[in-house]
Amino acid sequence: MSPAGCPHVSSFKVDNWKQNLRVIYQCFVWSGSAETRKRKAKSCICHMCGAHLNRLHSCLYCVFFACFAKKHIHEHAKSKRHNLAIDLLYGGIYCFMCQDYIYDKDMEQIAKEEQRKAWKMQGMPHYTALVISPRQHSTGEKYSTWEPTKRELELLRHNPKRRRITSNCTIGLRGLINLGNTCFMNCIVQALTHTPLLRDFFLSDRHKCEMQSNSCLVCEMSQLFQEFYSGHRSPHIPFRLLHLVWTHARHLAGYEQQDAHEFLIAALDVLHRHCKDDNGKKANNPNHCNCIIDQIFTGGLQSDVTCQVCHGVSTTIDPFWDISLDLPGSSTPFWPLSPGGDGSALNGESHATGATTLTDCLRRFTRPEHLGSSAKIKCSGCHSYQESTKQLTMKKLPIVACFHLKRFEHSAKLRRKITTYVSFPLELDMTPFMASSKESRMNGQYQLAVDPFNNDNKYSLFAVVNHQGTLESGHYTTFIRQHKDQWFKCDDAIITKASIKDVLDSEG
Numbered sequence: 035m036s037p038a039g040c041p042h043v044s045s046f047k048v049d050n051w052k053q054n055l056r057v058i059y060q061c062f063v064w065s066g067s068a069e070t071r072k073r074k075a076k077s078c079i080c081h082m083c084g085a086h087l088n089r090l091h092s093c094l095y096c097v098f099f100a101c102f103a104k105k106h107i108h109e110h111a112k113s114k115r116h117n118l119a120i121d122l123l124y125g126g127i128y129c130f131m132c133q134d135y136i137y138d139k140d141m142e143q144i145a146k147e148e149q150r151k152a153w154k155m156q157g158m159p160h161y162t163a164l165v166i167s168p169r170q171h172s173t174g175e176k177y178s179t180w181e182p183t184k185r186e187l188e189l190l191r192h193n194p195k196r197r198r199i200t201s202n203c204t205i206g207l208r209g210l211i212n213l214g215n216t217c218f219m220n221c222i223v224q225a226l227t228h229t230p231l232l233r234d235f236f237l238s239d240r241h242k243c244e245m246q247s248n249s250c251l252v253c254e255m256s257q258l259f260q261e262f263y264s265g266h267r268s269p270h271i272p273f274r275l276l277h278l279v280w281t282h283a284r285h286l287a288g289y290e291q292q293d294a295h296e297f298l299i300a301a302l303d304v305l306h307r308h309c310k311d312d313n314g315k316k317a318n319n320p321n322h323c324n325c326i327i328d329q330i331f332t333g334g335l336q337s338d339v340t341c342q343v344c345h346g347v348s349t350t351i352d353p354f355w356d357i358s359l360d361l362p363g364s365s366t367p368f369w370p371l372s373p374g375g376d377g378s379a380l381n382g383e384s385h386a387t388g389a390t391t392l393t394d395c396l397r398r399f400t401r402p403e404h405l406g407s408s409a410k411i412k413c414s415g416c417h418s419y420q421e422s423t424k425q426l427t428m429k430k431l432p433i434v435a436c437f438h439l440k441r442f443e444h445s446a447k448l449r450r451k452i453t454t455y456v457s458f459p460l461e462l463d464m465t466p467f468m469a470s471s472k473e474s475r476m477n478g479q480y481q482l483a484v485d486p487f488n489n490d491n492k493y494s495l496f497a498v499v500n501h502q503g504t505l506e507s508g509h510y511t512t513f514i515r516q517h518k519d520q521w522f523k524c525d526d527a528i529i530t531k532a533s534i535k536d537v538l539d540s541e542g
Contacts (some may be wrong), residue, residue, distance in 0.1 A: 059148035066152030209269035209527035271526035334430035346415030356436035
């Protein structure tokens, strides 16, 4: 589908199309009155198999209801050449020529108006009332903060028991509609919405916006968190988020397949810029920024360049949001690493099958590298160009560590995906890769006594992004941790229960 939208809508927009669409929404989708709900219950059955369920759709050109799951509506569209149908549960419009749900501004406006009317008839408040702070929305409605009345305060005092999250609670789990090759965005959004500190920040309404709310990505993320934790079970349609991403990260605009890692970095960058607080205070992180993104995701990477002649060391520290790791099988030389003494047993990884581990990749990343005669640098001690070695270590760890496995290789000779399996643990100790641990290394091997009770550098896994397919054509999904031992697979609009084995066996 082109950025201009579906080109097949124009054939529907003739004569009294607006009134016809309103009637369909009133009678068969939103059904505000008891009479229309009865009519919908009696008449909305598949005209081919008689079923009520299986994602019932109605043809927009004639009175015909049919199943989407069993492709009965597809058969009707093909035989009658009626290209548009409406989902009778969610109100989305599907184009059989584009083979996707479509967005049209005029149709969307009618859908919203009829939905509001139906809710009003049923005595339901508008959904944006979930927003806590007073702010203007695109609907033109303003909501103020809730203040309990005397009667409500009295009830709260007499009923001290509060609702709490139980082990089988599904609040926070919500699917995301794919808007046309947007799985790269959906998988990262799922990971971000389940990042504990980011969730706490947005649900406590900490963002104070100084921009226009319709152009601020942080405001949209705040709204997204409200939607995710509202308790609604229907999939969310992140069209505003997609529009803002296109606006602020032009290189991601369009409907072609994009890279999830690239989207993560672009999203963090835009969020960082939109919630930056220029109050003069320097934060205690390598980016010297006190925004919530830097507080959570920013770490410090130490680079030590050692002169091979005088052994003088030049040290620089750079901020990072993620760590990109080379894999065996890439054109970058991946040094053979001995399985002994690498701390992988401690990190819950196994070399029994000969598989590469995340610890292997981190050891490769932090191993001294000889720069060679073609990359001589000027030594501040010798005052001349000398050969040197370079070593990367972690000076400061972020609260949330993002590891990017470089599966997509782009070089002058080839473009391909590296499918090497990399095992990763549920608990990861980063102590061996710290700058403070460097002195404990001897000849690239670790001679380090690890304190099992020291949790300063330990991480718990809570999200894994996966890519299936090839470099040219593929699909992204995410595993997210809902509770301590409960995992779910997020595949766009579909969320299913997953086992820990499913997560650890996946191609992260």
